[in-house]
Amino acid sequence: MTYEEFNDFCGSFKVTSHVVQWGDSHVWKVGGKVFAIGGWGKAEKPAFTFKTSESNYHFLSEKSGYQPAPYLASRGMKWIQQFDVPGDEDEELKYYITESYRLVSLGLTKKKQKELGLNQDG
Template identity: 35%
Template sequence: MTREQFDSYCGGMKATTNVIQWGNASVWKIGGKIFAICSNWGDGKEGPEDQLEGRSENQSKNASIGSEPEVHTPRISFKCSDLAYELLPEQHGIIPAPYLARAKWVQINNPNAMSEQDLKLHLDAAYEIIAKKLTKKVRAELGVKI
């Protein structure tokens, strides 16, 4: 999923807002609470899975002259349920999200780690988890029924 597709999908959810912060990350919120983030942090790039691991930023910068330019892929992070937090990091290309793992967030580092359909289901679940934490009054003001 591209960043544009991510933004379009999250923007289609009821009462969501988007802010760009933390080094150009696309941060999606419901009622002021974050449920998903898309950024180009790190060295994730399009290509075979084995190319995504084990390369430092300097190695990427020092690629041989004449080689194909690297295209950085978005890293998508989202809030997940307790069960999803236990299971998802067992898949190649999905890790506990840096800085957010203690709150049960995961990050997709490899664009092939999850289908777009599954990612959308997890984004829906993240939205619902955060929306449920809002007060009834705030949910009513936003017109969100969970």
């Protein structure tokens, strides 16, 4: 996945915002909270960082091309960075970014969720 494809995909989610910060990283937020980062570091290949469930965190931490996210994971947060995988894993990356969006939006206050029209039943 290229950064352009990453930005297009993240921009397809409801009520997101995009900023470039932290050394020219593409940072995507929902309700003001980060759910995905494209870039971050000096790697030659694209790197993508996202929040995961605890089980996915442990699984991906051991998988080739993935690592606990620099800075975030060292503070006990369940964030993973994909940094070196074949392009045929784009669908897998999209799944994890989608899950990150879901996890972060569920972590917003009920009031914020309602304001944004997120995670509402019925």
